[in-house]
Each structure stands twice: as structure tokens, then as C-alpha cells.
Amino acid sequence: MRDVAIVGVGSTQFGRAQWSLLKMMCEASHDAIVDAGIGEKKIDAVYVANMGGSRNNRMAGLSSALVDRMNLYPHTVSETIENGPASGASAIKHGMHSVASGHCDLVLVCGGERMQEVNNFEATEFVSYLSHRYAEYVYGVTLPSLAGMFTRLYMERYGLEPRHLAMVAIKNHENGAKNRKAHLRIPVTMEGILTGPDALNNNPWIAEPLRFFDCCPVSDGASAVLLAPAEMAKQFAKTPVLIAGMGQATDSQAVQDRPDPTELTAVRMAAERAFAMAKLAPKDIHVAELHDAFTILEIAESEECGFFKKGEGHKALERGETKIGGKLPINPSGGLKARGHPVGNTGVSQVVELALQLRGEAGDYQVPNQPKHGFAVNFGGFGNNVVATVLKRGV
Amino acid sequence: MARTVEAAKCANCGKLSYPRHYYCPACHGTKFEPVPIEGEGRLITWTRVYALPLDYAVRYTTLGIVELDMGVRATGQLDIAEPKTGQRVRARVGTVREINGKDVAGLIFGAV
Numbered sequence: 001m002r003d004v005a006i007v008g009v010g011s012t013q014f015g016r017a018q019w020s021l022l023k024m025m026c027e028a029s030h031d032a033i034v035d036a037g038i039g040e041k042k043i044d045a046v047y048v049a050n051m052g053g054s055r056n057n058r059m060a061g062l063s064s065a066l067v068d069r070m071n072l073y074p075h076t077v078s079e080t081i082e083n084g085p086a087s088g089a090s091a092i093k094h095g096m097h098s099v100a101s102g103h104c105d106l107v108l109v110c111g112g113e114r115m116q117e118v119n120n121f122e123a124t125e126f127v128s129y130l131s132h133r134y135a136e137y138v139y140g141v142t143l144p145s146l147a148g149m150f151t152r153l154y155m156e157r158y159g160l161e162p163r164h165l166a167m168v169a170i171k172n173h174e175n176g177a178k179n180r181k182a183h184l185r186i187p188v189t190m191e192g193i194l195t196g197p198d199a200l201n202n203n204p205w206i207a208e209p210l211r212f213f214d215c216c217p218v219s220d221g222a223s224a225v226l227l228a229p230a231e232m233a234k235q236f237a238k239t240p241v242l243i244a245g246m247g248q249a250t251d252s253q254a255v256q257d258r259p260d261p262t263e264l265t266a267v268r269m270a271a272e273r274a275f276a277m278a279k280l281a282p283k284d285i286h287v288a289e290l291h292d293a294f295t296i297l298e299i300a301e302s303e304e305c306g307f308f309k310k311g312e313g314h315k316a317l318e319r320g321e322t323k324i325g326g327k328l329p330i331n332p333s334g335g336l337k338a339r340g341h342p343v344g345n346t347g348v349s350q351v352v353e354l355a356l357q358l359r360g361e362a363g364d365y366q367v368p369n370q371p372k373h374g375f376a377v378n379f380g381g382f383g384n385n386v387v388a389t390v391l392k393r394g395v
Numbered sequence: 396m397a398r399t400v401e402a403a404k405c406a407n408c409g410k411l412s413y414p415r416h417y418y419c420p421a422c423h424g425t426k427f428e429p430v431p432i433e434g435e436g437r438l439i440t441w442t443r444v445y446a447l448p449l450d451y452a453v454r455y456t457t458l459g460i461v462e463l464d465m466g467v468r469a470t471g472q473l474d475i476a477e478p479k480t481g482q483r484v485r486a487r488v489g490t491v492r493e494i495n496g497k498d499v500a501g502l503i504f505g506a507v
Contacts, residue, residue: 125448135414148442207444
């Protein structure tokens with residue numbers, strides 16, 4: 001098996017798309033091709049990550065559409081990967097396998113999602129298809145409601161308070177404000193969203209105890225990475241970033257079915273597998289992008305991945321350890337919370353952000369001291385399919 | 396419309412599971428007998444949710460996960476104005492959603 005490197009990255013603006021889903025994906029892919037300093041004709045394979053194209057955009061077989069739009073036929077092979085909100089990292093995993101096996105040399109992985117083509121009820125509905133059909137969905141269970149029930153248990157068990165959840169939102173909005181491609185570039189304050197007289201107007205309940213600013217926005221956006229064998233990586237324009245480890249794990253579809261519903265077993269196992277492949281440990285990581293679709297998830301995942309002890313993630317947050325400049329900056333890009341969460345694309349966008357950090361190109365939100373190792377968690381369903389990635393600067 | 400919600404009792408080892416899996420989680424058996432979910436239990440967590448999917452013309456719904464005395468856990472709607480974690484509840488079956496014009500029956504938990 002060959003080591004695999006990221007040799008090019010690209011991304012659109014996140015938020016409300018100005019273009020069609022396909023054009024966004026072309027834009028991100030073209031950015032990655034230009035970043036790598038190559039011609040598109042050299043691409044052997046295309047993996048597209050998307051979750052809602054069939055329902056929200058009336059498009060299926062997206063990878064074929066992208067190959068057509070970018071004139072990559074007939075030599076390029078392509079597939080679309082749908083793995084819920086973990087589609088992005090799943091597509092990168094498939095791309096990595098295809099290069100590692102020697103089957104392909106240059107692989108384009110592009111994630112794209114255009115959710116704002118439908119209204120918010122439709123968007124919430126289509127994401128709720130991830131829940132268990134008979135044990136959850138029929139009751140009107142949505143992802144925010146699973147997160148709300150999880151949060152209540154977590155707060156009771158570990159002593160988290162609403163201010164800890166707000167601290168995640170405040171930190172990630174502050175980071176997102178520095179990221180010109182982020183969906184939400186509005187800093188928020190504790191007074192504005194929790195303690196002030198207008199807080200409940202600014203920040204109404206979504207799924208108690210979660211409020212509006214505890215939830216990620218509904219975003220459009222596309223991102224792309226180009227993968228190549230590590231041995232060829234120095235032929236490209238930019239510093240290569242090695243995919244040092246990837247791990248994946250699954251869990252019961254229904255949250256109620258887990259022996260302890262506060263445990264995110266698939267996150268823990270995916271992280272352990274990624275660290276084992278990379279021969280690195282949580283203490284070696286300098287920057288992380290975690291799947292904060294809800295503020296509680298950043299805290300819970302930071303514990304399950306081994307960065308902090310169970311029940312102590314919120315204390316590290318309180319001490320400022322997860323800010324840019326802290327011991328382990330988490331979500332310097334703004335995370336899903338502020339950068340945005342175009343569901344099928346998110347896993348690709350996390351890896352793009354980490355690659356920029358490791359290359360020292362993140363600009364206003366660059367983590368200091370030249371980070372060498374990055375880590376991402378891409379969380380599908382409510383934790384029933386999770387992909388973790390460890391990246392390393394250089395090959 | 397079915398007016399019961401059923402757990403699955405493994406015909407081989409007797410393990411009760413809900414929702415039903417293809418293989419028994421305890422012994423990998425594939426034959427099950429349906430057992431209606433009923434009786435009392437303890438509310439382990441809940442939420443009042445305003446981010447609703449399609450099919451609901453209400454401002455919010457209240458959902459919870461209940462540990463039933465019969466030995467399974469179930470998610471359902473709560474017919475309780477001010478739920479408290481840990482409180483005793485009783486299961487009944489009622490209409491929980493309308494999908495494509497058809498009523499769907501499910502678990503509704505009320506205070507004991």
C-alpha cells in the first residue's frame with residue numbers, strides 16, 4: 001500500500017449559493033486543480049460526496065454530472081458517495097484507498113451540498129431521514145431533538161451549564177468571523193445570546209436545552225481535495241499534507257438503543273483507529289476540526305477522541321485551551337457552527353481547512369507555531385457512522 | 396392503522412429488543428415473537444422541540460426516551476406539560492404523525 005498525500009485544496013464561499021450545486025462543485029474542484037498546479041486532464045478518478053441532491057436539487061449521479069461539466073470523460077472513473085453527514089470524509093477515505101492500492105494516481109474528491117434550494121422545514125425533514133424509521137422518525141424526531149435529549153443527559157451527568165454551550169458558539173463565531181469563506185461571520189457575546197435581557201429573543205429555543213446559537217446553520221457550499229501518492233507529492237506546487245491515518249466506526253441507528261446514550265462509541269473507535277494508523281496519539285495533535293453541528297458535540301467529541309477526560313471537555317473550553325492560540329485549537333475555521341454545514345460536503349471542508357492550517361495558509365485564523373499534525377471528526381447520523389482523519393504536514 | 400407498538404422477543408433466548416434488529420443482539424437468533432410495548436417506566440431524557448419536520452402544524456412537540464419496566468427503552472412523544480427527568484410515566488398508543496394522509500400510531504407517554 002502506498003502513502004497518500006493531499007496535493008491541492010479548494011473551496012467555495014459557504015452560505016447561500018449564488019450558483020447551482022454543480023457549478024459550486026466545479027468551482028471548488030477547479031480551485032484544487034489550480035492549487036496543485038496541474039491540468040485537469042491528469043485526474044484518474046473523481047469521488048463526489050453529497051447527501052441531499054436527489055431530494056433537494058432533483059439531481060442524481062452527481063459524479064457523472066461533474067465529470068461531464070469538467071470535460072473529464074471518458075478516461076476518468078467516478079462515483080458518488082452518500083454516507084449522511086459523514087459523506088465527505090467517507091469520499092476522502094475511498095479516494096485514499098484508490099490511490100493507496102495503486103489503482104489510481106491522481107484522485108479528485110469533491111463534496112457539495114445545496115440545502116437552501118428548499119425551505120427550512122424541508123431541509124430539517126430530509127436530514128431527519130437519518131433517524132430510525134420506526135423508533136424515531138415517525139415521532140417527529142429531528143437531528144436537533146436527538147441533540148437536545150443528548151445534551152440534557154450530558155449536562156445532568158457532567159455538570160455542564162448553558163454558559164458552556166454558549167462558550168462554544170462564541171468561540172466558533174469569533175473564529176468564523178476571520179474566515180472569509182464562512183457562512184456566519186458575526187461575532188456573538190454571552191450577553192447577547194444567554195445572559196442579557198434580549199437573549200431569549202436573539203437566541204430562542206430550538207430543542208431544549210439547545211437554543212438557536214447551539215445549532216449549525218443550513219448551508220450551501222462545496223470543497224475539494226486532490227490526492228496523489230506521497231512519492232509523487234513533491235511534483236506539485238504546494239507543501240503536501242499526508243493522510244497519516246483514517247478510521248471509521250458505526251453505532252446503533254436509534255440513540256435510545258445505546259447502552260449509555262451519552263457515549264459516542266463510534267467517535268471513540270474511529271479516532272482510536274485513525275490514531276493507530278497514524279502511529280500518533282491525541283497529545284501529538286496541534287489543531288482539530290470537530291463536527292460541531294450542535295455545540296454539545298464539540299465538547300463530547302473532544303472527550304471521546306482522547307483530547308480531554310470524559311466530562312472535562314467543558315473545563316478545557318472554559319480555560320481557553322480550545323481557542324486559536326490555546327493548547328489545542330478546535331474549529332479555528334469556525335467549525336460547522338460558523339463556517340457552515342453543507343451536510344454531504346462537511347467532511348471534505350474540514351480536511352481542506354486542516355490542510356490550510358498545516359501549510360500555514362489559514363490567514364487571519366491561522367493557528368500559531370506551525371502546526372504539524374491535524375485531526376478531524378466527521379459525524380454521521382447522530383453518531384451512527386463516524387470518520388476520523390489524522391493529517392501530517394510533509395511526506 | 397396498527398394500534399400497538401411492538402418489541403421483539405427472541406424465540407431462542409427470550410431477549411427483548413426494541414427496535415427490532417434482524418439478528419437477536421444476544422444470541423443472533425432470527426425468530427421473534429411480537430410483544431406490545433406497554434406499562435410504566437422512567438423518563439431518562441426529554442426535549443421540547445421547535446425545529447419540526449414536515450407534517451406538524453404545531454409550534455412544538457415534546458419528545459422523550461423512556462426506560463420501560465418491561466425491559467426495553469423507547470422514544471416517544473410526551474403528553475406532559477412540564478416533564479422532569481426521572482419521573483414515572485405510562486405508555487399508551489395514539490396518533491403521532493400523519494404521513495401521506497395516513498395516521499401513524501406510536502407511543503405517547505403520560506405522567507403516572
